[in-house]
Amino acid sequence: MEQFASSLQCAPLSMRAFRLPMVMRTSSRSLEYRLAMKLASLMNPVSFDRMLLRPACVIVIGMACLPPSCSLSAAGEGEQSETIRTDLDDRLSRLEAAAERDRREQAQRRGAVLFARSCAACHGRQGRGDGPGSMDLSPRPRNFAAGQFRFRTTPTGALPRLEDLERTIRRGLPGSGMPAFDDLFSSGEIADLSAYLYSLAPPEWREAPLPEPVRVPAAVPPGAEIVSEGRSIFLLLECWTCHGLNGSGRGPSAGSLRDEAGLPIRPTDFRHAPLKGGRRPEDVMRALLTGLNGTPMPSYGEAMLFAREELGSASSFAGRLPDAALKEIDAFIPSCPTREQIDGMDETQRNHLRDHRLEALADYVLSFDRRKGFWYWLFRERPENEPRLP
Numbered sequence: 001m002e003q004f005a006s007s008l009q010c011a012p013l014s015m016r017a018f019r020l021p022m023v024m025r026t027s028s029r030s031l032e033y034r035l036a037m038k039l040a041s042l043m044n045p046v047s048f049d050r051m052l053l054r055p056a057c058v059i060v061i062g063m064a065c066l067p068p069s070c071s072l073s074a075a076g077e078g079e080q081s082e083t084i085r086t087d088l089d090d091r092l093s094r095l096e097a098a099a100e101r102d103r104r105e106q107a108q109r110r111g112a113v114l115f116a117r118s119c120a121a122c123h124g125r126q127g128r129g130d131g132p133g134s135m136d137l138s139p140r141p142r143n144f145a146a147g148q149f150r151f152r153t154t155p156t157g158a159l160p161r162l163e164d165l166e167r168t169i170r171r172g173l174p175g176s177g178m179p180a181f182d183d184l185f186s187s188g189e190i191a192d193l194s195a196y197l198y199s200l201a202p203p204e205w206r207e208a209p210l211p212e213p214v215r216v217p218a219a220v221p222p223g224a225e226i227v228s229e230g231r232s233i234f235l236l237l238e239c240w241t242c243h244g245l246n247g248s249g250r251g252p253s254a255g256s257l258r259d260e261a262g263l264p265i266r267p268t269d270f271r272h273a274p275l276k277g278g279r280r281p282e283d284v285m286r287a288l289l290t291g292l293n294g295t296p297m298p299s300y301g302e303a304m305l306f307a308r309e310e311l312g313s314a315s316s317f318a319g320r321l322p323d324a325a326l327k328e329i330d331a332f333i334p335s336c337p338t339r340e341q342i343d344g345m346d347e348t349q350r351n352h353l354r355d356h357r358l359e360a361l362a363d364y365v366l367s368f369d370r371r372k373g374f375w376y377w378l379f380r381e382r383p384e385n386e387p388r389l390p
């Protein structure tokens with residue numbers, strides 16, 4: 001009994017009030033004993049008294065008040081005991097769900113207080129991106145009610161995972177108005193804030209289960225050959241129409257781009273601007289696989305499996321690209337597999353092709369970096385866009 005009370009970690013008196021000792025009459029291996037142990041693990045000893053008021057506790061009391069005829073012993077279970085066992089399992093899973101909901105609601109309430117204090121100035125009281133500090137910022141602070149998150153590990157259109165939000169809050173989005181809060185909040189507080197952000201998303205999004213993260217290939221050390229392959233892909237997939245042939249973010253379509261709120265948005269300048277999602281090859285590959293929801297930057301997961309005949313020829317780019325670029329395209333196209341060859345590949349070979357092309361493109365994007373060296377130091381264009389993180 002004493003052993004059990006200590007493992008419950010809450011006042012034995014309260015236990016008696018629930019007639020739990022009745023449950024413990026049976027041997028330590030009985031189903032009730034295991035059930036009670038499970039309940040104990042769900043109870044936070046500090047908030048036990050508060051939990052009395054919560055629906056989870058109604059179930060606890062209901063279970064403790066089971067008539068003695070429901071009591072089971074480990075030995076000799078018949079058909080009836082099997083039914084009772086299923087019933088108890090059912091109650092246990094409902095109890096677990098209620099306890100989980102309870103924990104989430106508490107985290108959201110704590111997160112709401114932190115949000116009002118530290119985020120509402122930019123993101124607005126209701127998280128709609130319309131706080132008093134939002135007007136001068138470009139891009140504007142995110143409207144959380146729209147459910148459009150850019151820096152995720154989930155596929156296009158989905159909400160981010162908890163770790164994605166935590167990463168953004170911790171590291172900020174360098175090059176934008178979104179500060180890094182790593183030094184200001186504990187990891188518990190960052191988790192509470194992230195839980196609160198979910199509660200602001202549109203209800204139909206909140207209820208859908210979160211998809212698994214996309215699979216990002218492990219980076220390999222870059223070499224000259226893979227970077228030049230990346231350049232050909234950059235030309236063929238027309239990244240340059242937005243990001244520019246020199247990576248300056250001033251391609252022919254750049255001037256007309258709009259974000260989800262209809263406000264102008266600039267493609268990233270790969271030479272000088274910090275990358276908001278991170279500067280490792282894995283980060284760039286992730287941005288390419290997920291796309292950036294709410295911006296014109298699409299996802300390139302499937303596009304990476306392009307076949308030779310789908311690329312057209314260098315002549316289709318004539319007049320839009322300089323001659324040297326057309327020559328590079330001409331040399332690259334014959335090295336691509338045909339549609340028939342790609343369709344004949346198994347899953348592993350297809351993944352290998354996609355990973356290789358992603359890696360090549362990421363290495364090429366990163367090769368534009370001009371943020372180091374004497375000339376950049378002397379003539380840097382926008383010191384306010386310096387990265388805050390390595």
Ligand code: HEC
Nearest residue numbers: 118119122137139140141142149150151168176177178193
């Ligand atoms: C000084 C203004 C400012 C403050 C304060 C601020 N933010 Fe932001 N936040 C921004 C801006 C601007 C953006 C959009 C940046 C972009 O799109 O590049 C943003 C974007 C975000 C995003 C979107 C990430 C994505 O994947 O799209 C999250 C999440 C976020 N902020 C959370 C928070 C939280 C939580 C707080 C408070 C702890 C906070 N922000 C405080 C300005 C701010």
Ligand code: HEC
Nearest residue numbers: 237238239242266267268275276277278284287295296297
């Ligand atoms: C239709 C225009 C458009 C095209 C085409 C496009 N992008 Fe983008 N891209 C954007 C915009 C706009 C942003 C900036 C989003 C922001 O700042 O929130 C961006 C951002 C990025 C980022 C930065 C992500 C970060 O972490 O900050 C990378 C990397 C990127 N693009 C790579 C590519 C590559 C590689 C291609 C071609 C396969 C490509 N883009 C094609 C518009 C485009």
